[in-house]
Amino acid sequence: MEEVRKKTNMGWPEENALWWYTVIPEPQLSNKLEQLSHAKSYGDTDAITFQPCPNPEEKSQDRFVIKQWPFADGTWSFRAVFDGQSMLRVIVHTIHHLPPTPLNQGHAGHETADYVAATLPGRVQDALEVLLSDEGHPPDSTAVGEMLKNTIAKLDHDIGAALLALFPDSVALEGMTDEHIRNIINVGRPNSDVVLRCMRGTTALVSLVDPKRENIWVASLGDCAAVLGTRKTGGGWETRVLSEAHNGDNPVEVARVCAAHPGEAECVLHNRVLGAIAVTRALGDFSFKLPAIYTHRVLLNARPGFLVPAKVEEFTARNHTPPYMSGVPAITHVALGAEGAHDAFLILCSDGLTDVNEESRLQLNETLAPHWVDVVGKHYRAEDSGAAAAAKPPNLALALLRDAIGGDDIEKVSRHITVEMIMRWMDDTTVLVQRLL
8 A cells, every 4th residue: 555645624624624644554654653652661651742743833742751769668650741732722723713623721831841840750759758758657548648739739839939939029019110020030040930830831640659559649630631440350441530620621620619719700711710721720820820910010021921912811800819720639549459450550641632532532431531441451461462472562552542543544543643734633642551560
């Protein structure tokens, strides 16, 4: 089979919304997908991070971290996914009459994701070391969960506190000239970095696994997903979702935000916080956490600035009693040993993996997560697929990505990775799959 060029409307019926793509035969197609997704294995963890749009302005803003920490009681595993995608993209598409996309759930840039990925692992490691040494015996599951929650929340607090340290008096800030403020925040580092971390934001999904692999802790803020697959003695995979979507589609989260702001009908508008951002919990994004004056006088004076400043001014007018967004993660603990699992793996992914299939992205618990577990389960042990002698075990994260963008449908997979568009046609997608047992 030779390469064939075709046209696609990418699901949009407009006659002028047609783009070329190339149908690639196997095995070239699999090789290209592996290359574009940066598929790699790190010990017990397979990883991919994927954004096929070739436009350098559309490069992925997902980040992931894989760490192993040796302590006296053995080696702890730390895994994390951070998603700092471009907020307000849907507004730009509307302005230019481009087709609508689901890519409007992020945080305006990569700076916070970069900072958190570089900073959070060390903070968690230090806090865990203190916890292990203070206890004198293995800490209970609640203590580890509280440590993880408090460490992540403290990092978010410190991001905002750094900005408040530059402008501690909001009354004085009101009287400062724009030029004075710009000279403070835009001329050199580190002040400009402080401001950018507050302007931008990132979701966070973090897992800890103890040395005996008997316990898993997951901390989540935002709409990444953590899914545990376990196979009991006798066969059959079980699925458990260890995260929840902290966004405007979650009625529990909406109720939480509304209860904190009684009488403010627009604190959640069109399923978005202040009518602007989908996620209800994230690190950074201090436009939704600090008094409005800090957005008006500081963040809107920053360079580089917001993508669409007028839209920021619009939602900031609804900011009356901040914070509207939380930087405190939800914590889930699972005792693997107590469940007697025969085999087990943990999937951590950004919301790109759920958004590929628009029909099922809101059905994570019911349909999507069990499907992911089935896909990984088929490849989990080489002997399960009759490939015990294979020189290279399958990359489980790559198997999930391939399934999501078309599976065995060569044309569909080819379209996802070769369509000639200058704007992204799918969300940044990062997947980690850790073999636990």
